[in-house]
Amino acid sequence: MHTYTDNPRFPAGSPTTSSPPLGLGLVETSSGPFDILTHYTTTLDSDPDLTMPIAAIESLVALLSSTSTTASTIAEFLSIIETGISVLKSSVPNAISLSAGCDLFLRYIVRSLEDPRDFDACRAHLLQHGKLFVDRAKSSRWAIAQYGAELIRDGSTVLLHSHSRVVTALLSFAAERNIRFRCIVLETAPSLSGLITARILRSKSIPVSVIPDNAVGYVMAKCDMVLVGAEGVVENGGIINAMGTYTIAVQAKANKKPFYVLAESHKFVRLFPLNQFELPVQPQYQNLLDFTTEERNANDQVGKEGEVGCVEGTDGKTGGKKVAMGGRGKGSAPLVDFTRPEYITALISESGVMTPSAVSEELIKIYS
Amino acid sequence: MGPKSTAPPGLTSFLNILNKNENKHDTNAYIELFISLLSRRQIRNSRSVAIATAELLLRVISVYKWQDLNQLIAHIKEVGNRLMAAQPREMAVGNIVRRVLGLIREEYEGDSKAGNISVYSDSGLDSITGRKRGESTSVLFSNLQPVLDGGEAGLLKPQVTRTTFAHQGGQFTSMFSLLSHPGSPEQNGTSTPPPTSHSSVPPTPTQSITTTATTITTEKSPPGPPGPTRDMKPGIIEGLQEILDELLTVDDQIASYSLDHIHSNEIILTHGSSLTVQKFLLKAASKRTFTVIVAEGFPNDHEATHARVMGFDPTNPIDDDDILDEVPQEQFQKTLAQAGISVILIPDAAVYAIMSRVNKVILGTHAVLANGGLLAVAGARTIAKAARDHSTPVVVVSGVYKLSPMYPYDWEALVEIGDPGKVVSWEALGEIGEGVGEKVVSVLNPIFDYVPAELVDLYVTNLGGHAPSFLYRVVGDHYRHEDINLGV
Numbered sequence: 001m002h003t004y005t006d007n008p009r010f011p012a013g014s015p016t017t018s019s020p021p022l023g024l025g026l027v028e029t030s031s032g033p034f035d036i037l038t039h040y041t042t043t044l045d046s047d048p049d050l051t052m053p054i055a056a057i058e059s060l061v062a063l064l065s066s067t068s069t070t071a072s073t074i075a076e077f078l079s080i081i082e083t084g085i086s087v088l089k090s091s092v093p094n095a096i097s098l099s100a101g102c103d104l105f106l107r108y109i110v111r112s113l114e115d116p117r118d119f120d121a122c123r124a125h126l127l128q129h130g131k132l133f134v135d136r137a138k139s140s141r142w143a144i145a146q147y148g149a150e151l152i153r154d155g156s157t158v159l160l161h162s163h164s165r166v167v168t169a170l171l172s173f174a175a176e177r178n179i180r181f182r183c184i185v186l187e188t189a190p191s192l193s194g195l196i197t198a199r200i201l202r203s204k205s206i207p208v209s210v211i212p213d214n215a216v217g218y219v220m221a222k223c224d225m226v227l228v229g230a231e232g233v234v235e236n237g238g239i240i241n242a243m244g245t246y247t248i249a250v251q252a253k254a255n256k257k258p259f260y261v262l263a264e265s266h267k268f269v270r271l272f273p274l275n276q277f278e279l280p281v282q283p284q285y286q287n288l289l290d291f292t293t294e295e296r297n298a299n300d301q302v303g304k305e306g307e308v309g310c311v312e313g314t315d316g317k318t319g320g321k322k323v324a325m326g327g328r329g330k331g332s333a334p335l336v337d338f339t340r341p342e343y344i345t346a347l348i349s350e351s352g353v354m355t356p357s358a359v360s361e362e363l364i365k366i367y368s
Numbered sequence: 369m370g371p372k373s374t375a376p377p378g379l380t381s382f383l384n385i386l387n388k389n390e391n392k393h394d395t396n397a398y399i400e401l402f403i404s405l406l407s408r409r410q411i412r413n414s415r416s417v418a419i420a421t422a423e424l425l426l427r428v429i430s431v432y433k434w435q436d437l438n439q440l441i442a443h444i445k446e447v448g449n450r451l452m453a454a455q456p457r458e459m460a461v462g463n464i465v466r467r468v469l470g471l472i473r474e475e476y477e478g479d480s481k482a483g484n485i486s487v488y489s490d491s492g493l494d495s496i497t498g499r500k501r502g503e504s505t506s507v508l509f510s511n512l513q514p515v516l517d518g519g520e521a522g523l524l525k526p527q528v529t530r531t532t533f534a535h536q537g538g539q540f541t542s543m544f545s546l547l548s549h550p551g552s553p554e555q556n557g558t559s560t561p562p563p564t565s566h567s568s569v570p571p572t573p574t575q576s577i578t579t580t581a582t583t584i585t586t587e588k589s590p591p592g593p594p595g596p597t598r599d600m601k602p603g604i605i606e607g608l609q610e611i612l613d614e615l616l617t618v619d620d621q622i623a624s625y626s627l628d629h630i631h632s633n634e635i636i637l638t639h640g641s642s643l644t645v646q647k648f649l650l651k652a653a654s655k656r657t658f659t660v661i662v663a664e665g666f667p668n669d670h671e672a673t674h675a676r677v678m679g680f681d682p683t684n685p686i687d688d689d690d691i692l693d694e695v696p697q698e699q700f701q702k703t704l705a706q707a708g709i710s711v712i713l714i715p716d717a718a719v720y721a722i723m724s725r726v727n728k729v730i731l732g733t734h735a736v737l738a739n740g741g742l743l744a745v746a747g748a749r750t751i752a753k754a755a756r757d758h759s760t761p762v763v764v765v766s767g768v769y770k771l772s773p774m775y776p777y778d779w780e781a782l783v784e785i786g787d788p789g790k791v792v793s794w795e796a797l798g799e800i801g802e803g804v805g806e807k808v809v810s811v812l813n814p815i816f817d818y819v820p821a822e823l824v825d826l827y828v829t830n831l832g833g834h835a836p837s838f839l840y841r842v843v844g845d846h847y848r849h850e851d852i853n854l855g856v
Contacts, residue, residue: 057547108547126547136546150777265543346739346775351849353775355739355821357837366543 027063027083034066036084037091047134049165052092052231053101053266054137060084060105061130064123074113077123081106093285094336096232096240100269107366140264140350141166145173148227148262148348152181156224159216159257160185162242162334163193164229166262168200171227175204182207184219188242191334213244220255227260232269235363236341237356239263240271240279243335249343258345265349268363273338286335377405379416386423395428399447403454406461414460414734415643418769419615421451421464426608429468429601437476444469448854457784459735459743459772462854463847464611466773470848471607475600611769614830618767619644621830623651629763629828634658634727637719637755640665640745641672642732644765646704648828649730653707660704661712661726663719667790668815669745677704677713716747723754729762731819735782736764736771738843740821740836743782746814752823761825768829771839773847779818786815 026033040059044050050058063084064077085102089095112122144166152158152174160167160183174181183201187210188194198208211219226248230239239245239261252259273279279286341356348354354362382405386398402424405411411420428447434440448465455461622644630636630652638645638660649660662677664670704711714722729751733744742748742764755762776782788811789797797811821836828834834842 104543105547108544111544133546140546150775153778266546268543352852353738355837355840358840361841362543 027080027087034063036060036063036087039063040088040092049138049141050134051137051165051264051267052097053104054134056085056088056098056101057105057133058130059088060102061126061133065127065130074116074119077119078106078109078113081109094231094281094334096269096271096280096336097267099280100232100267103270104266104366137264137266140266141169142173143350144262144264144348145170147350147352148260149174149177149179151225151227151260151348152179153224154180156181157222158183159219159223159226159248159252160197161194161226161228161245161248162186162188162191163196164262166264167227167229168197170262171201171206172204175206182209184208184223185210186213186216186244186248187211188244189213191242193242193334213247216244216248217251220251220257223257225258225260226252227262230261230263230267231336232267232271233261233263233347233359234269234271234273234338235360236272237344237347237359238273238341239339239344239347240269240273240336241339243337246276246337246339246343249339253343259343261344261347263347263349265351265362268349268359270363270367276338279336279338281336288335377408377410379411379420382411382420383423386427393431395424395431398424398427399450403450406451406455406458409455412458414458414770415615415618415767417455417458418460418464419612421461422468422608422612422615424451425464425468426605426612429604429608437472440472441469444472445854452854457782459737459774460769462774463769463772465854466847466851467611467769468604468608469851470846471611472600472604473848473850475603475607478603479600615767615769618769618830619647622765622767622828623647625828625832626652627655628833629728629730629826630656630658632656632658635661635725636728636730637661637663637723637726637751637760638730638732639663639716639747639751640669640732641676642745642765644767645730645732646676648765649704649709650702650707653704653709657708657710659710659712661714661722662704663714663716663747663751665745665747666716667813668786674713677711716750719747719751720754720757723758723760726755726758726760729755729760731762731764733764733766733770734816736766736827736839737776738771738773738840739775740824740827740839741776741779742766742819742824743816744819746817749817749819749823752819756823762823763826763828764824765828768831768842768846771829771842771846773843773852776818782816782818784815786813788813 027036036059039062040055043058044052044055060081063080085099085106088102089099092098109122109126112125113119148170152171158171158181160171171181171183183198183206185194185198185201185208189212194210198210201208228239228241228245228248230241232240234240241261249259271280341359344356346353346355347359351362382402385401391397402411402420405420406417411417425444425447428444429440432440432443434443444465448462448469451461451465452458626648630649636649636658638649639662652658662673664673731742731744731748731751733742733748735743737743744764752762754760791811791813824836826833827836827839829842831842
């Protein structure tokens, strides 16, 4: 029987205690400890449009700038970054999306340093342009919206799940172009993040119907397509996204509805999960299978905290303000599942519409 | 409109006019002529359109004078957009325009190669194939790629071609473009990807090309202000000639793979009058004996199909065979039966009934789309679906020039509705119309079918065999990312 603790990524024992000796979120640098986790969470909180990979890159740049005078050798430079990355990865509940940004950043630096003469230039470039990366990431969302808006036709009905910034950006863009369409939004229990989507879309005068998650099979025949975002896009073109995405994808396939994924290419991540239980999610946050013969206490009632106000900002990025999953998980990491590529009609990234099989090539280009 | 010629309006007359070369500096007249031919469907059939487009662009480029890359590209884009607007469903126009744009960019970048690509691409390979694309590469690599795609052979190709095309930007960089340097090309020696990558990043969209172009002039070219113009034109024209050569030889290249796919005593089902399919079958017939079942393709294609199968006089106006002039006559006047194939002609309605006996379906196509779907003569989807029902493999033969980088967001819009008179005679239609006040029957004649990627097992192009899911790679090899959206 496969259990979470079998997962080699997370050896038994709480990761929070096994990670850095300094304490959660701190990286020791020669100019004193730098709290990269705090920087990361404040960065995320300060800008609701920011995604986890970008906040991670931003935090790593900040880490570098705090040590700018001291890292004089490439080895030291890299080791600071690597420490920062491992601290970040181990201290958030769900590091899938974050690690995509971290790995991309590290890879970029390694590539840039192939010629050691560029060391100073590379460091200067990174320090100067931290803000630029953030802007570019945001603009790639805009580019996806433009590519993807073609998908939305007059009179169509779109099924949505959870809350994804890029999906709402795309739909807002389509609405601004006076395309008339309707949305069915799954409420996405237990976090109820679907309600955020509904509220945003309604504020753009898009007719929205919110339905419970278990009605997805019932309504599938009434929709023309499914649009979802992704926490991470893995090597085989599958996606890791909010729990329930897989169910929807299977339903869409059964009803022969197109299933589109919108994801910036910085969310492409070097993972190759073969089943649902191989995702790099820290076990204590997603331990759904908890067999017991005892009655559950009231605290276990799923979705109890499900008001819009309380799920705001608990997008899994902060490590949690609210307990969303009753007694089953600690913290509010949104639950995630894995959707295999054969269920995905196409992925839309800022470089255009691609088939799932094209993802591995994008990754090979960077990491080979 | 340009000068009139004696041939009926079509590809032949258009090429005659181009070749006469009267008022050759007035390319606008040629463009207008082509637009009118396109919009009246006097040039149809993707190869004719592709040839006409390439010939026209050849004339346009050869008389056009430009100062820098942007100007030339803007001009070609402008011409291309006019042509595409004339007949939006004719994908071949856009394909050729994009390839020419890619050719131009490559020609410019080839000049600035100096430090830019050394890190990312294998310079040895690059020098072999660097200047030639499309056909020349295909010849080179097709040898490496045996029968079926998808196995190791399929994997081999992208790796090899990737080094060839790596420096073209846009491809290499989409993920790194997030982190790359904002402006200065002098920095990009090794630390940042090629500057064209910026085009995927909206905030700094224009500087990339301009700065590259200017640094080329300052770095490389000797005195004389508009440095590149002088050097580039012969290279671009040479590349265009290669595209034209490819268009003329593409069917033979595809046919050269036929022995890999057609085996003795097989029963092959095909559809319509595609010349590509005809040549493919004839080539196989030179070594093997097999049976071909031909679905006639009523109502748009059946006359041509009958002619192909039974060897009627091909001078009657079947579909568009202007191409007759270009291709050695005897080879395709030979009918399948004359080549020793047993041929069975069936009506389209009998496809399902006969499918259980068929070993393989071979389809021609009008256009292939980046997601692996295709547009073909109406009836193709029925056949593909029937084949799927019987788990019969479906092989699509298509030149790479038919492969469009467009994604079929709305495939219903791609299907052209043709002449209803072919379904019901105009006389009968007239009678229908007379019943005023009564319910009138509408007659629809869609010309194409959209066949989704999942119904196709294999594409055979002039580059070899590809799985439908692999076509994105072929698209990446032939079109530049920045040219895919021509409209903007």
